[in-house]
Amino acid sequence: ERPYTQKIYALNSLPNESPDYASHKKKSLLIYLILLIVPAINLLSMTHSRLQQRTAEIAVRRAFGCKKTSIIVQILTENLILTLIAGIIGLLLSIGFAWCYDSYLFMQRNMSLSDVSLNVSASLPSLLQLSTFGWALLSCFILNLLSGIIPAWRASRTSLSKALSGHVN
DSSP, X not given: OOSOOHHHHHHOOSTTSOOOHHHHHHHHHHHHHHHHHHHHHHHHHHHHHHHHHTHHHHHHHHHTTXXXXXXXXXXXXXXXXXXXXXXXXXXXXXXXXXXXXXHHHTOOTTOOGGGOOTTOOXXXXXXXXXXXXXXXXXXXXXXXXXXXXXXXXXXXXXXXXXXXXXXXX
C-alpha cells in the first residue's frame, strides 16, 4: 500500500499498521456537514427575522401588483450581494492579518517565539490562492442561497391583510 500520500501519512499513527482512511473520511465528512449546518440555520433565522421586519414593504409591493417570483428574486439577490461584500471584506481582513502576523503564523517547528525574525514577510501569492478563495466564496453563495429560499418563499406567500396588519408567523 505504500508509498503513502502526505494526507494518508499524517493519519498513520503506528508504523506497522495501515491507516484507516475510510473512517477518517467519514468522520471528516460528518464534521464538515455539522460545520455547514450550523451557519445555515443561523443564516436562515437571520434572513427570516430580517424579512419579518420588511413584511409591510413586501405587502405594499404585492398590493401594487409585484409578482411573487419578483419578490423572491429580489430577496435572494440582496442576500447574494451581501455575501459577496462580506466575502471580499473577509478576504481583505484575512490577508491583512496574515501579513501582519506572518512571522508567527509561518515560523518553523523548532523555533521559539524569541527566535522569530520580524524581517520575514510573506508574499501575496503565498497568502492568497484564488482557487481556494473561489471555492470558499462559491460554497458561501450556495449556503446563502439555500438558507434564503425558505424565508423568501414564505415572505412572498404571506397574505396581504396579515402582512399589512403585522400578524405574520
